[in-house]
Amino acid sequence: MSNSLAIATVTEALRLLIANSVALDVPFAVDVAAIKPPAQPPAQPTVTVFLYQVTPNGTLRNRDTPTRTGDGTLLTRPAAALDLHYLVSFYGDERELVAQRLLGSVVRTLHELPTLPKELIDEAVASPFLVGSDLAAAPQRVRFTPSQMDVDDASKLWSMLFQTPYALSLTYQGTAVFIEGRQEPMAGKPVLRRTVRAIPTRQPLIDRLLSRPAGSPPGTEPVEGPVPAGHELVARGTGLRADRVSARVGGRELPLDADKVRDDQAVIRVPDDLPPGVHPVQLLHAVNLGIPATPHWGLESNAATFARRPGITGPIGVEGRAGDDEVSAVLVLDLDMPLRADQRVLLLLDEKQPPPGRRAAGYQFRAPFPLGERPDPKRLRIAIARVRPVAYLVRVQVDGVPSTLTFSDEGTFDGPAVDLGETR
Template identity: 60%
Template sequence: MSNHLAVAAATEALRLFLARAVQPDFPFAVEVAARKPPTEPPTDPTITVFLYQVTPNAALRNQDAPTRAADGTPLTRPAAALDLHYLISCYGEESQLVPQRLLGSVVRSLHEEPVLSRRDIEDAQRQAYLLGADLAASPQRVRFTPTPMDVDELSKLWSTLFQTPYALSVVYQGTAVLLEGRQAPAAGKPVLRRTVTVTPTRQPLVDRVLSRRAGAGPGTPPAEGPVPRDHELVLVGSGLRGTGHVTARLGDLTQEPAAVGDTQAVVPVPEPLPPGVYPVRLVYGLRDGDEHRVVESNAVPFVRQPRIAGPVRVESRVVTGGGLVSATLAVPLDLPVGDEQRARLLLDELDPPAGRAARSYQFTAPYPLGERPDPKTVRVPVERVQPAKYLVRVQVDGAQSPLDVADGRFSGPAVDLAAS
């Protein structure tokens, strides 16, 4: 997701990419400019990059719907998905076929590297007029594909460029840029109780992924739900004993099970596994004569759940107009968070007055998180929050930290964002 500067940042990044990619092909300087084709064609070698049309992306335009609840409360942050259409024109000495040479270099470069790199986007965002652009942090990469146009379509396109003579050109479509809305969605509270029913269908089959505290012993019944740091997985299914050597795959990590039975397997969770949602499956290594075969069970997802491991610190508190509070919250977790993981801070008002609904806020941590003194601490800026005491949760790649429950209600962890 990106802000309103994403379209301009994509255009400038494309210009920088072409300037870097085509220059080694020529012994002379080539100017690459992001502008409309000129009415007076230049004689010096020149490439113009002109964004002549913007259209909605049909595949992504509705991915955030519905964005609001029946009462108008935002459920997800709206995002407009756009395709960018560029006219790339080449100019130069016709007697030496400079426009055709430039065109060949442009087509080859965009065919070799059709996706805008983070380096080019970050270089573009350093321009003074693009400060604050965040296209480089978007998970959606802009990919360029050539757009075939016949003579009639080319004639219509160039006729819209009033008094601009035709130049040798190609048309490319950039897919896609997501423009994120400014209104943050409200964060609902987590589910207190879960009821799941699963019907087995095949063997070896994992029906459910449960967990229990590591070292609690086989007599301790496992529970459903997210898996905290100090818990081990209990896979429940049928035909799990299998034959041959059994290992477990948790995401990209391999782990030896602590115990494997026909209906249950116990798998310790590797300590380096960060918070997030991961598939787990059992892998059976079988040897048939000189051949080695691998049989896998079905994959079932589980949530590696972080927990807030200490008091939430309020840093750089500022009281803005209207008594609203802006600050940076430092949240300590019991699991390290990777530099490339995406983290969000969820705030819910702890004790709203009678007759008024609790306020909720959602804030996104900077991406990428980068190098930090303590990888278990996530710092998230919050802006323009009503002064109050708030329940605090952190969501890392879809895995939310839990809230404490006392007397049938959520009680913590909490942070005091009073104005003074």
């Protein structure tokens, strides 16, 4: 990490590195200057070091994130990670190939010594205009690598240098320079006691979600399919057991008793007031940490889903029945679980005993959306219109999950049902 003089210090150190290199490789004096390539080629052998572009380092630019807490307190000093792009140009007598000899010296030096030595940085900082630079104390050294530049890129670069003729040149990238902010981060609070706890963990994984009647004996085998009221969930998978396990069901967190959780199975109670529909389920593992020990959530399982199936309870009421050949009325249904006001409800009517030779009549009616305020969240009133006056099997579908029908001893559906052909 360095202050605002870091970029200028890198440029001066690079200039010194090149100057020391060419002094050993050529028998004549060479002027090495950190300037833009001149509009008039110099008469004496010259090397120019020109910083033509500065870009954010894509890999390191967010290494210091986050720098502040939610209330704005500074945690770490912000640092901008930058890459420096240099154009190194060479001038000299073309008949003696001076420019090419200088180029070879620079290539050899930067390939052999691509990282700026601390001694050169200290020498650069001795310049009066760089007093106060702390680049030499930075833990990461700036490394130079040659940049690949084709004819088109070179043409664009030199076209930006107005009225400057092209000279034999190289481009190098210096990676990376960190420039720190001025503000000091808030010092940490004193630590009274340190506790370290190492716990082997394994990501819990739910493979299947089954259900069975709540309070079933341990040997009762759960089944697949929609989950009716009065059933508990049985999650099966791997790595389910932990010191403390909770289930997140439909956005609610439900602690699980230790005797209900095994490594391959967890029994989850479904809240009685959970509405019908499709709900996600996750298992959460907690670890007790700190003094006093408090639970911290450590691992979450994958999200599995189950369908909570509504059921129709009691007789179905009929209000305002009218018509001889066709019936228009309001059906009153009581469910075994409450409904939210924002749920979509569909009433399904299927003729119970159609006469031979005639196709069974079937109707569907949608409840108003939203359902609105209701004194009893388990009661529904749905209007029907122009229905054949016969007996119907009745189902209600909530958010895509339909209620079930009961069977007679003969193996046919027999309820819930409503007879719209009864004498008024």
